Amino acid sequence: MKTVEIWDLPTRLFKWSLVMLVALSWGTGGQSGTAFIVHVVSGYLIALLILFRIVWGFVGGEHARFAGFLRGPGAVLRHLGTLFGAKGEAHLGHTPAGGWMILLMLGWVAAIVVTGLLSRGEGYAGPLWPYLGGEGLAEVHETLVEILPFIVGVHVVGVLLGGAAAKQSLILAMVSGRKEATELPPGTADAKPAAPRTALIALSLMAALGAVAFLATDFAGLNAQASPEPLEDEGGERD
Ligand code: HEM
Secondary structure, eight states: EEEEEEEEEHHHHHHHHHHHHHHHHHHHHHHHHHHHHHHHHHHHHHHHHHHHHHHHHHHHHGGGSHHHHOOOHHHHHHHHHHHHHOOOOOSSOHHHHHHHHHHHHHHHHHHHHHHHOOOOOOEOOOHHHHOOOOOOOHHHHHHHHHHHHHHHHHHHHHHHHHHHHTTSHHHHHHHSSEEGGGGGTTTTEEEEEEEHHHHHHHHHHHHHHHHHHHSSSHHHHHHHHHHHOOOOOOOOOOO
């Protein structure tokens, strides 16, 4: 069966790594000991992934680019109409509604990471707390986390409905990167890949940023925080 390449490898690796890390952060949130360290490191990795995806949205493969999948309100409404109609539309990349959903998820998860970095809880102060942190941000962090399953739920239902309407398995496509040619407009070509040099620069930048973040992290201090004693009231700095 003939297939057409839609999703490049970095986009697919990003997507499924994000799912795994969000699950890991979820499972290790609100705990102490090793789970807390895993929670923080997983949050760092999510931050890197999201930074990577923002860069990739400008320089990545054809269907990974924001300009290709963020469409106007008319296109979104027309697409929503096809979800429940008999005649579905096959889209090469993200659907018009799916594209905005993806931006919402990226923003939401980014807000969770940022509020985590800025929060102070019992026995824990995020690395950015001393500079920009504020009381109440830990609650904001937790509230954003509590709402996330509903957003992911809408995303998954949208993926299933969109796939059924277009008679495509969007999930398989996000795994293999390919869609069946018979379900796409005749003559659809493989997506244009990112320029190899640009891709290499984007990936190297992210690797360098990750290395700097990890080298700058005080893991010994983190370990001490992992078995918390309540923080002093004022200032939020541990002695
Ligand atoms: C923590 C949970 C999840 C998060 C944060 C998440 C996030 C995302 C993001 C950001 C994208 C866009 C990929 C890109 O263009 O870079 C995406 C796409 C996608 N996700 Fe998820 N996802 C989650 C769970 C799931 C689950 C459980 C499934 C499977 C049922 C799923 C299936 C898909 C599919 C099929 C696409 C491609 C949609 C399309 O063809 O337009 N996701 N997801």
